[in-house]
Amino acid sequence: MDSSVIGDDTAVELPLDPAGLRSAGRRFLTSAFHAYGTLAPGNFVARITECDEVGGGSTGRKAIVSVEYAVPEPHLPTDLFVKFSRHLGDPVRDVGRTQMQPEVRFAELARRHDFPITVPATLFADYHARTGTGLLITERIRFGVGGVEPQHHKCLDYEMPDALAHYQTVIMSLAQLAGWHRRGAADDVIARFPVDLQAATVGERPPLREDRLSRQLARLAEFAQTHPSLLPASTRDPAFLSSLAEQIPLIVAADTALWPQLAASTDHIALCHWNANVDNAWFWRGHDGRLRCGLMDWGCVSQLNIAMALWGALSAAENALWDEHFDDLVALFVHEYAASGGPRIDRGALAAQVLQYAAIMGATWLLDVPALIRARLGEPAEAMTRFDPAIKHDEGIRAPLQMLTNVLNLWQTRNVGELLAALC
Incomplete structure (x- = not known):
């Protein structure tokens, strides 16, 4: 399979995994955020200060990313969470890749001004239906920081x-x-x-x-x-x-x-x-x-x-x-x-x-x-x-x-x- 595919909605080339994201770097994030309307036209991602894969969930791969913008803005998160729909090295996790398609659609819906509940702010979301390849980048919830409670794990x-x-x-x-x-x-x-x-x-x-x-x-x-x-x-x-x-x-x-x-x-x-x-x-x-x-x-x-x-x-x-x-x-x-x-x-x-x-x-x-x-x-x-x-x-x-x-x-x-x- 190609190392990346083109998203159906934004026409942005989607990396498949954290390594692909690191390789694409800040230029990718800048173009993705511009395509999604997250970044003002004159602004850009100046630096990636963190990009580490993390575990969790039952499908795909995940990473935490931190960035700096050329022009910091109050509404722009700098600590991000990245979900990849694919996990090419693990067929069991990869089989759930189609779950991201409605999640990408939901991310767009949640940007409406009258959306009634709180969800993580989305900076980019797109999906390639033919291959089941998707990418979702949201703000990272900082559990235990700034008044947010520590995470409550299931069945505890x-x-x-x-x-x-x-x-x-x-x-x-x-x-x-x-x-x-x-x-x-x-x-x-x-x-x-x-x-x-x-x-x-x-x-x-x-x-x-x-x-x-x-x-x-x-x-x-x-x-x-x-x-x-x-x-x-x-x-x-x-x-x-x-x-x-x-x-x-x-x-x-x-x-x-x-x-x-x-x-x-x-x-x-x-x-x-x-x-x-x-x-x-x-x-x-x-x-x-x-x-x-x-x-x-x-x-x-x-x-x-x-x-x-x-x-x-x-x-x-x-x-x-x-x-x-x-x-x-x-x-x-x-x-x-x-x-x-x-x-x-x-x-x-x-x-x-x-x-x-x-x-x-x-x-x-x-x-x-x-x-x-x-x-x-x-x-x-x-x-x-x-x-x-x-x-x-x-x-x-x-x-x-x-x-x-x-x-x-x-x-x-x-x-x-x-x-x-x-x-x-």
């Missing part, structure tokens, strides 16, 4: 002060964006962000099959007995897990029925972030002392059923937040959605869709967590809790484990089986 909410307030501000931002869209403030969203509910995923979603579910649930029941400290007591109850296995035909039928029903709930369809968990947000206190947030990492952004967005935002929370505050958070979304211009919807119907979607996502993606833990940690995991360093410091284990416990807890406490039966 037990270390986050006032978790409820953080989720409330995320939910309000989601509702404000959705309401803004639905009141017609951005009519071209319809063309640029088509409704495709099953495209909002990382990787191809495997079909649910009775034989596979039966094996997975049998392993889960065994895991619950051999790893008693990794699941809440109520969710490892043999009677509950046995009843879950009896619902396998219902789960498969509900999977088929769910998607058309989510799509048919037209008042629930709006532009939304698919994965607005706290690790995809940054938080600060306003002058009035109230907590505020910005949302980042807009891969897969599209028109969704808002139930999908709520599960994405809450899926990694603590069980206690679901138990004590889920209904209030749904009510908050419903209120803010209508106040921001969206239709008035029934909060009970929305809550049901969140739980139905969570159940199907759990059955699709999370039932292999026992196999994952055994493969990664072996026999020592039998004596571990989720606070053990081997789990706590490995997001690839702690996140799916916490999400699984949420799904199991909801299934037991919220009559999810009955909600799935209502789909069929």
Whole structure:
């Protein structure tokens, strides 16, 4: 493949990776920022003072860059974050390259003067559809600096002060964006962000099959007995897990029925972030002392059923937040959605869709967590809790484990089986 391609919108040659960006240097940044309208015609990038690759995320490659401008301007960030859609050396990460196309479109949308929520300022964004090559350059969020809270990592909410307030501000931002869209403030969203509910995923979603579910649930029941400290007591109850296995035909039928029903709930369809968990947000206190947030990492952004967005935002929370505050958070979304211009919807119907979607996502993606833990940690995991360093410091284990416990807890406490039966 060529070392660079031409972006579809700006006609700028796009480097594929951090090395290509370093080679293209300040002249590339200057031409890219001019093409995107970021830099005034007489200004230019005078110097690059930092350009280092960083890890993170599930797709592409990333870099942090710092620059100096010939003419400093207050609105021009100097500390930047760069996302490349491609990772030619890692086919697993490269397969997600198409996620950047809607993210590039969203970056352009977010430049509107009336855009309702806070997102990172974009200095350049473009995408080459034929090859899936994209480049996104935004301001870098400086966690723990200038009043911004330190970053809150996924599934470590037990270390986050006032978790409820953080989720409330995320939910309000989601509702404000959705309401803004639905009141017609951005009519071209319809063309640029088509409704495709099953495209909002990382990787191809495997079909649910009775034989596979039966094996997975049998392993889960065994895991619950051999790893008693990794699941809440109520969710490892043999009677509950046995009843879950009896619902396998219902789960498969509900999977088929769910998607058309989510799509048919037209008042629930709006532009939304698919994965607005706290690790995809940054938080600060306003002058009035109230907590505020910005949302980042807009891969897969599209028109969704808002139930999908709520599960994405809450899926990694603590069980206690679901138990004590889920209904209030749904009510908050419903209120803010209508106040921001969206239709008035029934909060009970929305809550049901969140739980139905969570159940199907759990059955699709999370039932292999026992196999994952055994493969990664072996026999020592039998004596571990989720606070053990081997789990706590490995997001690839702690996140799916916490999400699984949420799904199991909801299934037991919220009559999810009955909600799935209502789909069929």
